[in-house]
Amino acid sequence: MDFGLKNKTALVSGGGGGLGRAIATALAREGTRIAIADIDHHAIAETEAALAPFGGQNLGLEWDLANLGQIDAHVSRIERDLGPVDILVNITGGPPPTSAAGQSADLWSKHFQAMVLSVIAITDRVLPKMRERHWGRIITSTSSGVVAPIPNLSISNALRLSLVGWSKTLAREVGKDGITANILVPGRIATDRIKFLDKAKAKREGRSVEDVAAESAASIPIGRYGKPEEYGDAAAFLASERAAYITGSVIRVDGGLIPSV
Numbered sequence: 001m002d003f004g005l006k007n008k009t010a011l012v013s014g015g016g017g018g019l020g021r022a023i024a025t026a027l028a029r030e031g032t033r034i035a036i037a038d039i040d041h042h043a044i045a046e047t048e049a050a051l052a053p054f055g056g057q058n059l060g061l062e063w064d065l066a067n068l069g070q071i072d073a074h075v076s077r078i079e080r081d082l083g084p085v086d087i088l089v090n091i092t093g094g095p096p097p098t099s100a101a102g103q104s105a106d107l108w109s110k111h112f113q114a115m116v117l118s119v120i121a122i123t124d125r126v127l128p129k130m131r132e133r134h135w136g137r138i139i140t141s142t143s144s145g146v147v148a149p150i151p152n153l154s155i156s157n158a159l160r161l162s163l164v165g166w167s168k169t170l171a172r173e174v175g176k177d178g179i180t181a182n183i184l185v186p187g188r189i190a191t192d193r194i195k196f197l198d199k200a201k202a203k204r205e206g207r208s209v210e211d212v213a214a215e216s217a218a219s220i221p222i223g224r225y226g227k228p229e230e231y232g233d234a235a236a237f238l239a240s241e242r243a244a245y246i247t248g249s250v251i252r253v254d255g256g257l258i259p260s261v
Contacts, residue, residue, distance in 0.1 A: 004241030006031030009083040011075070013065060013122065014091030016043025018191030019141055021050055022232030023089050028054040030236060033082045037063040037074065039093075057082055065092055066114035068121050075125045084129040087239045090119045090140040090163075094193055097200050100154035108155065115159045120166060127174065136179035137239045140167050144187050147250070147258050152204075164250060171248035180247035182238050187254025188216055189226040221256030 010027050014020040016038030024034050028051045036047050036058060044060040051058050059081050061074050078085060092115040098107075123138055130136030144150065145157040146164050164183050171181040188194055195209075198216065202209045217224050234253045237243055252258055 001242065003030045003236060003239070005087075005236070005239060007033070008086040008239075009033045009035070009078065010087035010089060010239070011035045011037060011078060011085045011122075011126070012089040012091070013037045013063070013118075014093065014141075015089075016040050016047050017091065017093070018193065018228050019186060019189060019231055020089070020091045021047045022228035023091075023139075023141075023235040024232075025050055025054075026229070026232035026236035027087065027089075027239060028056050028058070030240075031056060032087065032239075033057040033059075035059045035061060035078045035082055035085070037061045037065070039064050065118040065122075066110070068113070068118060071118075071121055071125050075122070079129075084133070085126040086130070086133070086135060087137045088123060088126055088139070089235060089239075090122065090138070092118065094143070095153075095155040095159070097152045097197070098154050099152060100158075103155065111155050112159055116162055116166075119163060123170070127179070130179050131174070131177045134178040136174070136177070137243075138167070138170065138174075138179065138181040139184055139235055139238050140182070141184045141186065141235075144185055144252070144254055144258050146183070146185060147252070148260055152201075168248050175247055178244075180238075180244065182247060183250040184231075184235055184238065185250055185252045185254065185258075186231055187226055187252070187257035188220060189228055189231050189253070191228060194225065219257065220254075224255070226253060226255055 010032045012024045015036035041062045095111045142160040146161045149157040167181045198212045202212045
């Protein structure tokens with residue numbers, strides 16, 4: 001199946017992480033030019049190495065998403081070196097595990113800027129040129145906590161859920177411009193983030209990491225953690241011409257983990 005993405009330009013924020021790298025790889029395989037944005041230059045280099053076999057144009061950008069003042073310069077460079085952004089993949093780092101009560105206003109504010117305002121501001125920066133070309137894809141990766149809140153991840157549950165409301169509203173505003181906006185929800189995908197959360201739970205409960213991971217896998221109908229490339233393939237489909245009639249949606253890639261309808 002031809003996804004119609006050859007010579008499109010994608011900006012993948014969080015492109016150095018497991019999910020971001022998987023999405024960047026899936027898009028590069030389709031002939032897309034990739035801008036890799038991440039705060040960790042070593043992670044960017046690893047993603048660039050993963051994309052090298054596809055022979056396309058790539059651009060690594062050391063980018064602190066919490067610094068809103070960096071947005072215009074970075075996007076301007078992408079436009080100069082790769083072309084205007086056709087596909088925006090919004091991925092932000094996860095906050096530390098926290099209870100819902102007793103967190104400081106400063107902590108909430110810090111993560112709101114990094115996880116929510118950054119996504120909105122970057123999207124606003126690339127939207128005008130998408131509208132000019134009457135084509136665009138905005139894919140925002142969140143968490144299964146937006147459907148079924150995850151215990152001890154209160155900041156993530158609350159802030160990522162706000163992006164669901166924003167994306168749905170945006171989809172109605174830009175649909176007639178040929179732009180789609182969707183939320184992608186990972187279940188337990190085998191990334192460093194999931195390893196970190198499993199370790200944190202094991203320490204908190206006085207158990208082994210292996211026991212925690214086995215229990216978690218057993219709760220998934222498919223019986224295992226997802227592969228990053230399975231998540232990347234779902235994102236590539238949402239970015240494709242074939243997904244032009246899918247917008248304002250929340251797409252789960254969770255192996256059936258989330259128990260609600």
